[in-house]
Amino acid sequence: MAERRTDSTDAERGAWMAAAQAGDRDAYESLLLALLPVLRAFVGRRGVDASAVEDVVQEILLLIHRARHTWQPGRPFDPWMWAIAANATIDALRRQTRERARIDRGRELPDEASGDASDPERAFLARQLSPPLRDALDKLPQAQREAVQLLYVEGLSVAVAAERAGVTASALKVRAHRGSRALRAALGGDAP
Amino acid sequence: MSRETTPERLIARLSDELAPVRPLAALRRQVLAVAATGALCALGVALWLGLHPFDVLSRGAFSAALAGALALVAGGGVLLALAARIPGREPLAKAAGAGAVVGLAVVAALCLVAAASRGVGSADPLVPCSERSLFLALPIALCVGALALRGAPWRPGITGLAAAVGASAAGGLLIHLSCPSPSLWHWLIAHALAPLLVGTLGGVGLAAFFRRAAASAHE
Numbered sequence: 001m002a003e004r005r006t007d008s009t010d011a012e013r014g015a016w017m018a019a020a021q022a023g024d025r026d027a028y029e030s031l032l033l034a035l036l037p038v039l040r041a042f043v044g045r046r047g048v049d050a051s052a053v054e055d056v057v058q059e060i061l062l063l064i065h066r067a068r069h070t071w072q073p074g075r076p077f078d079p080w081m082w083a084i085a086a087n088a089t090i091d092a093l094r095r096q097t098r099e100r101a102r103i104d105r106g107r108e109l110p111d112e113a114s115g116d117a118s119d120p121e122r123a124f125l126a127r128q129l130s131p132p133l134r135d136a137l138d139k140l141p142q143a144q145r146e147a148v149q150l151l152y153v154e155g156l157s158v159a160v161a162a163e164r165a166g167v168t169a170s171a172l173k174v175r176a177h178r179g180s181r182a183l184r185a186a187l188g189g190d191a192p
Numbered sequence: 193m194s195r196e197t198t199p200e201r202l203i204a205r206l207s208d209e210l211a212p213v214r215p216l217a218a219l220r221r222q223v224l225a226v227a228a229t230g231a232l233c234a235l236g237v238a239l240w241l242g243l244h245p246f247d248v249l250s251r252g253a254f255s256a257a258l259a260g261a262l263a264l265v266a267g268g269g270v271l272l273a274l275a276a277r278i279p280g281r282e283p284l285a286k287a288a289g290a291g292a293v294v295g296l297a298v299v300a301a302l303c304l305v306a307a308a309s310r311g312v313g314s315a316d317p318l319v320p321c322s323e324r325s326l327f328l329a330l331p332i333a334l335c336v337g338a339l340a341l342r343g344a345p346w347r348p349g350i351t352g353l354a355a356a357v358g359a360s361a362a363g364g365l366l367i368h369l370s371c372p373s374p375s376l377w378h379w380l381i382a383h384a385l386a387p388l389l390v391g392t393l394g395g396v397g398l399a400a401f402f403r404r405a406a407a408s409a410h411e
Contacts, residue, residue: 023212067344069213083279
């Protein structure tokens, strides 16, 4: 098995990647494990929220995996890897900025979020915006998660959300209802 | 995108699922492949219509400037499309993009020059040259598109647009080298503006195709 080291040089990383392109799993694992601390430090330095660093590092690892055929043996490894890391980090920072703006917009409408009895799901989710909610959302089936995110997290109208999801308005409402019911149960709220 | 619990688990999974891959051809080889396609197209034009590269120069600075601008757009666009899909080649992609933009700016400046000039001649029939330009652009665009498709699954918009605009400029250049028309407006419209416009529209379609390919790669 290849040696597990984190203090590798560019030439060693290139050699590992060349072996990985040929299908050497040990070399590939050694390479990715060697990159891990470097990527964590890089993403952290770029201003990504501490809670999101691990997610962004995983995105970079997936991008490296998908684009591994684009590294050309004989060329330096590090510029290739940094380009991928920078690209994924910039995307993450853009998402972070959008998310903060959305949260700020939500704070400007506290009454709507907490006191609208005609929209109990939205009020419930607005009160519960937290890491546990995110985890519970991640565990929902894809269709329900999408419906909940479009309607209650992004705050789109039913028509727009249905169009974006590519389903009818009634189908979207059913999915969102089931999703919010599952979320309520998962978060210990008022399960039906 | 599914999330592993930790990056370490993701690494273990990716290593377990690793399959051998054929490395992407070096950028130099990709450019040579596109150049070879362009050369084949030029050969076809030479046999079909006849190439008169020296006529371009003898017809004056305007014609030579247009040829140079189209060459800049073609080379810059193709290189941008290819380099943008290779991580770490961003500086080259930016330089190529800058070259293409300069070429487009020269075409725009030539439009202003032609508009201010007298005696630019009547525009000879535009459609045949426009069609031929696009016909010649097609194999070049296909070649660039196929090569770019093997690259990293990102930057679909700029890749598609650059590939299509670069290829259409190359088609326009080949026709400009073969066309006997003395009309400035004919050169501008049939050899540059019409192919570039259609190339831009085609680029939007190509970008959508690359976007779908990137999305399927992420699933």
